[in-house]
Amino acid sequence: MAEQTTGARPTLEAVAARAGVSRATASRVVNGGAGVRAPLVDKVRQAVEELGYVPNLAARTLVTRRNGAVAVVIAEPEFRIFSDPFFQEQVRGISRELTSHDSQLVLLWVESPGDHDRIARYLGGGHVDGALAFSLHDEDELAAVLRRAKIPTVLGGRPTDGIGPDMPYVDCDNRGGAREAVRLLVDRGCRAVAHLAGPRDQTSAVDRADGWREALGDPDPALLGHGDFTAESGARAMAGLLDRRPDVDGVFAANDLMASGALRVLRERGLRVPEDVAVVGFDDVASIAERTDPPLTTVRQDIEGMGRLMVRLLMHLLHEHGSGAPAPDPLITPTTLVRRASA
Amino acid sequence: MAEQTTGARPTLEAVAARAGVSRATASRVVNGGAGVRAPLVDKVRQAVEELGYVPNLAARTLVTRRNGAVAVVIAEPEFRIFSDPFFQEQVRGISRELTSHDSQLVLLWVESPGDHDRIARYLGGGHVDGALAFSLHDEDELAAVLRRAKIPTVLGGRPTDGIGPDMPYVDCDNRGGAREAVRLLVDRGCRAVAHLAGPRDQTSAVDRADGWREALGDPDPALLGHGDFTAESGARAMAGLLDRRPDVDGVFAANDLMASGALRVLRERGLRVPEDVAVVGFDDVASIAERTDPPLTTVRQDIEGMGRLMVRLLMHLLHEHGSGAPAPDPLITPTTLVRRASA
DNA sequence: GCCCGCTCTGAGAGCGCTCTCTGAACTCGG
DNA sequence: CCGAGTTCAGAGAGCGCTCTCAGAGCGGGC
Structure with a gap:
């Protein structure tokens, strides 16, 4: 019956108590510590350390309405897309850029059409702040899923006309x-x-x-x-x-x-x-x-660059969310001619 | 200033109000509807439909302490692992099994050592119920990350002795x-x-x-x-x-x-x-x-089978969590000899 | 016809966190 | 030495959901 064995993770409350401050102050310190005097900051930091405190993301997300994660949705039913060097580079760019925005990449992939429901639920449920998807086709149900989920989305590659003109995308010229x-x-x-x-x-x-x-x-x-x-x-x-x-x-x-x-x-x-x-x-x-x-x-x-751009565009969308700013134009990256021997 | 344009998603409260029932009853219906009489179930279902209600996962996770997602952590700094047919099959098995457990696969991958912190935060923050990782090496910091995150983990492939014997794994014989x-x-x-x-x-x-x-x-x-x-x-x-x-x-x-x-x-x-x-x-x-x-x-x-087994083992871990049941034995899948011409 | 027991619904208390708002403490000019 | 201004900490109200608990409603046995 020893309660302690179960991994009852410490809460902010516990940290605050141990540091001898209020929950609010502890929260401030955990989130950067702006506006808290140095000695208190130290005390809280130490309490965090000692208790091994880790913020509960669900609780945080519940109030902030953001969760620092972005989904990359792969429509390709075949896993083979992963061996595609094009895709690899693009995802690398995405991953790097997300990291610099302190966001986590969540790779979702649709294996069979039946997965759409699950993906929709995941996307719509607020697990992620936004989504990135690749070159959608007319008949692609994923577009509908993304739209229904009402989640900020950026596409890689210009979508076909059937998808609709309102989805921002990044493509090369x-x-x-x-x-x-x-x-x-x-x-x-x-x-x-x-x-x-x-x-x-x-x-x-x-x-x-x-x-x-x-x-x-x-x-x-x-x-x-x-x-x-x-x-x-x-x-x-x-x-x-x-x-x-x-x-x-x-x-x-x-x-x-x-x-x-x-x-x-x-x-x-x-x-x-x-x-x-x-x-x-x-x-x-x-x-x-x-x-x-x-x-x-x-x-x-510049494939990696396109990946990065997709993320930046998405971040823009996320932050403009409040204002009634119009959707940004599609972003087209330039191409360069590489001259070798064949021409 | 039109509030309505922003995607203020309907809450359970709204569904309940529209259906003329209490929040509790609405919740019951959303979660399967057991113990609610048919006419009420229908009313709630209809309200859900009309409002386009989608449960807020953060809120649900906050109270249930589970979130229906499992992380697959790829230690490989090179993306090339994705082209490995072995890995592909294993992930396919994992994906299929997770689907049947109504869980979402979240692919995390560690590109550079600096990513460990971020991964640790993600894992520890309660974004996922458990983690799956592949063949860890002694020097692999990922093992430490996983352990620190105190998250139920199953490994693919027997880990080296340095990792410690307490991590459950699935391997073939x-x-x-x-x-x-x-x-x-x-x-x-x-x-x-x-x-x-x-x-x-x-x-x-x-x-x-x-x-x-x-x-x-x-x-x-x-x-x-x-x-x-x-x-x-x-x-x-x-x-x-x-x-x-x-x-x-x-x-x-x-x-x-x-x-x-x-x-x-x-x-x-x-x-x-x-x-x-x-x-x-x-x-x-x-x-x-x-x-x-x-x-x-x-x-x-049976590579795909091993993937499935990893998931089952993890699910077992998750559900045994309450009881003081000992960690299950490592699961070893049998091999079969395939006779062709070379012997 | 009354009471017991069963099924079903609703009220309400949190889950752990953020953030506003209020008030305390302190600084500084007059 | 007093009042205005400024900085900083705390109280408390939720975020949207689940789940316990109590009570309402109903049927059946005596």
């Missing part, structure tokens, strides 16, 4: 980067600049294709190949392209993986890169772009 | 599996059964080596090669082994990756598998064991 890539090819003298596009249901792919179209004015539709961001699809699209337009002398691929597939096909067909055909990729994923033959000229996006 | 592997080799007539061991500071590697030693009685130390769980190290260890004991005719590798390295070296040396040298691995990671040449005979462990 896909269109501008694409334009720059195309311009490089044009400037080096390419006459027939093709594009190997990514999946039509991903805004990043669509925006890049738009950039290509913009930079070229009104390009021959035959110069457009389609793939799905895989190397294999890039190879296939490249092969089709060469059949349709053998005169192609510049290729802008929607990502590095597709570019690597294209390079392979070009090599097989005996075409020299960049002499006969110049190639530019997108993403600048080190493990790909630096290892192709020849090394890939590509459009780099 | 490394030793038994190893014995079985060796026995298979002996039974098929191998006279000189070698072992390619993994890193000495990982208990799984140590236990497997012990199993090899046990099954063989007192094997020639020259039959023991060392590696670090990579294919490369397996190749190196195999090469050294062949130099020391050219008569080796059976090899038990500490994991599939090392076995694949060993197979490569054997092929290079013109030795046939399994005719000249039989090889057995450990883990049965599909992406490796099924694709070696010849396909690898190996010891399978």
Whole structure:
């Protein structure tokens, strides 16, 4: 019956009693100690130490209405997303930035559609101050969940139109980067600049294709190949392209993986890169772009930076909450062209 | 100044008022509705629906002292652990089991040593009911953090002795599996059964080596090669082994990756598998064991099952909390030998 | 018809914390 | 030496919920 054995954690009350002050003063010290005289601060600190006091977050959250945690919601049913270097870097950026805001990263991931309820409850229940989610699709129920939870949310990657325009997001300048890539090819003298596009249901792919179209004015539709961001699809699209337009002398691929597939096909067909055909990729994923033959000229996006930006945007949302300030504009990070040998 | 725009979420009080019942009754309904007559249940349910009521978890946690969330703590400073299929499967098991216990998985990961404080605060603050962590090492400060947080914890993989014997863990029967592997080799007539061991500071590697030693009685130390769980190290260890004991005719590798390295070296040396040298691995990671040449005979462990077990053990801990029941024994899952062509 | 006992509901006391508001103590100018 | 101003500590009221406890209502046994 020894009460002491059970882990009855000390409360602020106990700390205050031991330090000989009121609960209010103890609270002040625990939360920074502003406005409390030094000797009292020391006494309270010591009591905290001796008792091994740790604030009860639930109690604190109940009154402050914030809890220093942000959810990162992964919609991908496949865990494989974790092996994606893109995702890894972005999460790293998020994690670092959150740390500097003294917030905790809580990774939630939706494995099956049935998880939506649970996630919604978690999000809506006030376990976290806000949420970050990645590239939502039209049919994605997660968007609805996030919206229903009425929780401040920032998206990574421009959502499709079906999601609605009101969700703030961070994305890189896909269109501008694409334009720059195309311009490089044009400037080096390419006459027939093709594009190997990514999946039509991903805004990043669509925006890049738009950039290509913009930079070229009104390009021959035959110069457009389609793939799905895989190397294999890039190879296939490249092969089709060469059949349709053998005169192609510049290729802008929607990502590095597709570019690597294209390079392979070009090599097989005996075409020299960049002499006969110049190639530019997108993403600048080190493990790909630096290892192709020849090394890939590509459009780099600051992935970690985008992660950090997502957090900053969210923090902004959280703090503006009181004022009636309008939702901030989507944040678009610039891209830079990384010139290697392929163009 | 319109108050209504801010998301002042409805409270139980509001639900009760709308349903014309007391807060207590509303609470009962929200929590299952046991002991409330049907008409009232319906009225409350409807009020919940109309108001879009979602319970405030902080308030609930404050009084119930549980919050339906379990932390999975990743010590690995490198994010790369996420690409490890072993880890992926284990987390999948954990996730599924937690779902069936109506608990939320919160993934915390320690990127830099400085994160320990933050993690400790999070864990200690009562954000989660318990924690799961993976194979801790002696020098791992995480063990200390977990212990200081006084939070029920279950480990994946037997911890090193330095961690202390009081932390419950789930592991597969490394030793038994190893014995079985060796026995298979002996039974098929191998006279000189070698072992390619993994890193000495990982208990799984140590236990497997012990199993090899046990099954063989007192094997020639020259039959023991060392590696670090990579294919490369397996190749190196195999090469050294062949130099020391050219008569080796059976090899038990500490994991599939090392076995694949060993197979490569054997092929290079013109030795046939399994005719000249039989090889057995450990883990049965599909992406490796099924694709070696010849396909690898190996010891399978039920990784997802281990994840589930970790959760069950933790739940047990949480519920036994009141009673003075002793910590349950470590849970060891059995292994099974998967016979393919290499032995 | 009365009382006992059962089921169901409501009142109210916290859970541990923050934060406002009041008042005490102290400083300093006149 | 007194009053105004300033700093700092404490009292107390919640935050939204759960849960105990008591009482209301009702049926059945004698």
